[in-house]
Each structure stands twice: as C-alpha cells, then as structure tokens.
Amino acid sequence: xxxxxxxxxxxxxxxxxxxxxxxxxxxxxxxxxxxxxxxxxxxxxxxxxxxxxxxxxxxxxxxxxxxxxxxxxxxxxxxxxxxxx
Amino acid sequence: xxxxxxxxxxxxxxxxxxxxxxxxxxxxxxxxxxxxxxxxxxxxxxxxxxxxxxxxxxxxxxxxxxxxxxxxxxxxxxxxxxxxxxxxxxxxxxxxxxxxxxxxxxxxxxxxxxxxxxxxxxxxxxxxxxxxxxxxxxxxxxxxxxxxxxxxxxxxxxxxxxxxxxxxxxxxxxxxxxxxxxxxxxxxxxxxxxxxxxxxxxxxxxxxxxxxxxxxxxxxxxxxxxxxxxxxxxxxxxxxxxxxxxxxxxxxxxxxxxxxxxxxxxxxxxxxxxxxxxxxxxxxxxxxxxxxxxxxxx
Numbered sequence: 140x141x142x143x144x145x146x147x148x149x150x151x152x153x154x155x156x157x158x159x160x161x162x163x164x165x166x167x168x169x170x171x172x173x174x175x176x177x178x179x180x181x182x183x184x185x186x187x188x189x190x191x192x193x194x195x196x197x198x199x200x201x202x203x204x205x206x207x208x209x210x211x212x213x214x215x216x217x218x219x220x221x222x223x224x
Numbered sequence: 225x226x227x228x229x230x231x232x233x234x235x236x237x238x239x240x241x242x243x244x245x246x247x248x249x250x251x252x253x254x255x256x257x258x259x260x261x262x263x264x265x266x267x268x269x270x271x272x273x274x275x276x277x278x279x280x281x282x283x284x285x286x287x288x289x290x291x292x293x294x295x296x297x298x299x300x301x302x303x304x305x306x307x308x309x310x311x312x313x314x315x316x317x318x319x320x321x322x323x324x325x326x327x328x329x330x331x332x333x334x335x336x337x338x339x340x341x342x343x344x345x346x347x348x349x350x351x352x353x354x355x356x357x358x359x360x361x362x363x364x365x366x367x368x369x370x371x372x373x374x375x376x377x378x379x380x381x382x383x384x385x386x387x388x389x390x391x392x393x394x395x396x397x398x399x400x401x402x403x404x405x406x407x408x409x410x411x412x413x414x415x416x417x418x419x420x421x422x423x424x425x426x427x428x429x430x431x432x433x434x435x436x437x438x439x440x441x442x443x444x445x446x447x448x449x450x451x452x453x454x455x456x457x458x459x460x461x462x463x464x465x466x467x468x469x470x471x472x473x474x475x476x477x478x479x480x481x482x483x484x485x486x487x488x489x490x491x492x493x494x495x496x497x498x499x500x501x502x503x504x505x506x507x508x509x510x511x512x513x514x515x516x517x518x519x520x521x522x
C-alpha cells in the first residue's frame with residue numbers, strides 16, 4: 140500500500156509526463172488540471188484508467204460528479220482517502 | 225452555442241402560428257413582421273447595449289465558415305448531426321446540361337443533383353467561432369471584448385416554431401483574455417442577465433449543460449464537459465434554453481494559437497437565441513405588445 144505522499148508524487152509525475160504542457164516545479168497540488176487543460180479531454184480517459192490501477196478499484200464513470208478531477212488534492216480526496224467507501 | 229432541454233411540458237405552449245405577424249416554414253424557419261419584428265429588434269438592441277458596457281466591438285460576419293478552420297475544433301467528429309453545408313453544382317458544361325435536362329425535383333421536393341463542386345464551407349453553426357478564426361495567430365496585449373449577431377444553422381431531427389429551428393439568430397458577447405479576465409466577464413454578465421430576469425419576472429433557471437455531441441458516450445469531450453461543467457444555460461420555465469454562459473477555457477486559444485500574456489488565451493461567451501427569447505416573451509407576457517416589458521429601460 141502506497142503512502143499518501145507516494146500517491147501524490149505518482150499523480151504529479153503522471154500528469155507532467157502525460158500533459159507535456161507543464162514542468163514538475165509548476166504543478167502544485169491545487170493547480171486546476173482540467174480547467175487549465177493541462178490534462179485534455181482525450182487524456183481524461185487515460186487519467187481514469189491510471190487512477191483505477193493506482194487505487195486498485197474500478198471507477199464507474201456514470202457516478203462521477205463534476206469537479207472530481209479538479210486538481211491533485213481533489214483527486215486524492217475522492218479516490219484515495221481512507222474514508223472512501 | 226446552446227442546447228435546449230426537452231421542450232415537453234404539461235403547461236400549454238403558446239403557438240405563434242396564430243399571429244398575423246408570424247410565418248412558419250416546415251423546414252424549420254420563421255418569418256417575422258410587425259410587432260414581432262419590433263420585439264426581435266428591441267431584444268437585440270438590449271443585448272447590444274449590454275455589450276457596450278464592456279466596450280465590446282461589434283462585428284458583422286459572412287454566412288460561411290471555412291471547413292478547414294472548423295476542422296481544427298474537431299467539429300465534424302463532434303457535431304456531424306448538426307452541420308449544414310452550402311453546395312453548388314460542378315460548373316462543367318456537361319454536368320450543368322445533365323442537371324437542366326433531368327427532372328429538377330422529386331415528388332417530396334428534393335432536388336435531383338448531378339455532380340457537386342467540392343464542399344469547402346459550412347453554414348455558421350455558432351456565432352463566436354468567427355472571432356477565433358479571425359484573431360488566429362494574434363498575441364493580445366489586452367483582453368478583447370467583441371459581439372456579433374449571426375444567423376446560425378443547426379440541422380435537427382424535428383423543428384418547432386421559434387423554439388427549435390434549422391436557422392436562427394444568435395447574439396453573442398465574447399471575451400478573449402486570460403483565465404481571470406474571462407471568468408470576471410462571465411460572472412459580471414451572469415449577474416446582469418439574472419438581475420434582468422428578476423426585474424421583468426421572467427421565470428428562468430440556470431442549469432449546467434453540455435454541448436449536444438454526437439454519440440456522447442464515446443466522446444471524451446462530453447465526459448470532460450460533464451466532469452468540469454463549462455456551460456450554464458438560461459432555461460425558461462417550459463424547459464427551453466434561451467441562452468447560455470460558456471467558459472471555453474483555452475480551447476479556442478490553443479486551436480487557433482491566440483496568445484494572451486505569452487500563454488494560450490482563454491475565452492468565454494454569453495449567447496442569446498433571439499427567436500427563443502421571443503417565444504419566452506409570448507408565453508410569459510402574451511401576444512399583446514402592450515403587456516411586454518419596456519426593454520428600453522434595461
């Protein structure tokens with residue numbers, strides 16, 4: 140089981156690698172990755188697949204609420220926090 | 225750029241076809257005269273007045289948009305069901321001769337076409353596209369505020385007078401700038417339009433919406449819009465969207481290399497479907513123009 144900081148680091152590296160639009164030092168945990176289109180709509184599907192692998196649990200796209208991928212903080216809260224049902 | 229919620233409602237809908245100042249074509253088009261044409265002008269003049277509050281420059285655009293430019297937006301994959309093309313016959317003599325010597329129309333009124341010229345244009349599907357194409361490659365020293373009214377063309381499965389038309393008038397007020405400039409613009413106009421609805425007592429709700437993508441479940445852009453709503457519609461009580469506020473993020477800035485402060489520009493627009501506003505007025509205030517709100521005061 141990865142720690143919180145390992146998960147956040149993995150997310151950060153994936154976003155930087157996938158986007159190609161932002162350097163690691165420019166990406167904070169509250170940088171809005173969808174609004175700024177750091178992650179494009181085409182890459183959103185890859186993000187969901189990556190989160191399924193990292194959290195080891197399936198994501199039901201139909202159940203996703205607006206804003207769940209806003210930034211790394213939001214993604215961590217929604218998909219990795221221990222309280223997640 | 226607006227898509228409406230279903231028009232179905234249990235309430236009676238006023239049918240403008242009973243009015244002498246209204247004409248309806250089954251092809252999904254309206255003719256206006258007299259009081260309705262005056263209402264059309266007054267509504268649009270009010271939008272223009274609103275646009276002048278941000279010193280928006282007014283533009284007049286042609287009806288065609290280059291297909292090559294529209295393809296930069298992936299338009300043909302996202303909205304093939306809406307698009308309308310201007311077509312003309314291949315001008316070769318033998319082709320024109322074949323056309324004139326054939327039967328021009330079938331029994332349903334369809335034209336028996338012979339060979340066509342290559343189709344390189346599209347009839348304007350949304351008013352604000354013209355701006356991004358016109359400003360492409362520019363670096364903006366300051367935010368740009370612009371407005372236009374365009375006749376927009378969207379093919380639909382069915383048409384309803386004033387509510388759902390193949391061609392209709394769209395007035396847009398647009399901001400192209402950085403993210404904060406565009407958000408401030410959209411916030412300001414959302415408040416302004418909402419205050420207007422309250423003052424004239426027009427029952428309108430603001431509802432998050434998505435663009436009407438073809439095959440949405442297979443389109444990642446639809447998923448992106450659902451997860452990060454960028455379109456809010458002004459939905460009249462019958463369920464009809466009469467306008468929308470749209471935050472495009474830097475989508476057009478990227479597609480057309482428009483820069484602001486050395487980054488891809490952001491953009492946003494406030495869009496009004498004028499025939500739908502007339503529909504809302506007729507339904508809310510009735511067909512007697514003496515009962516309509518005085519729009520000169522807004």
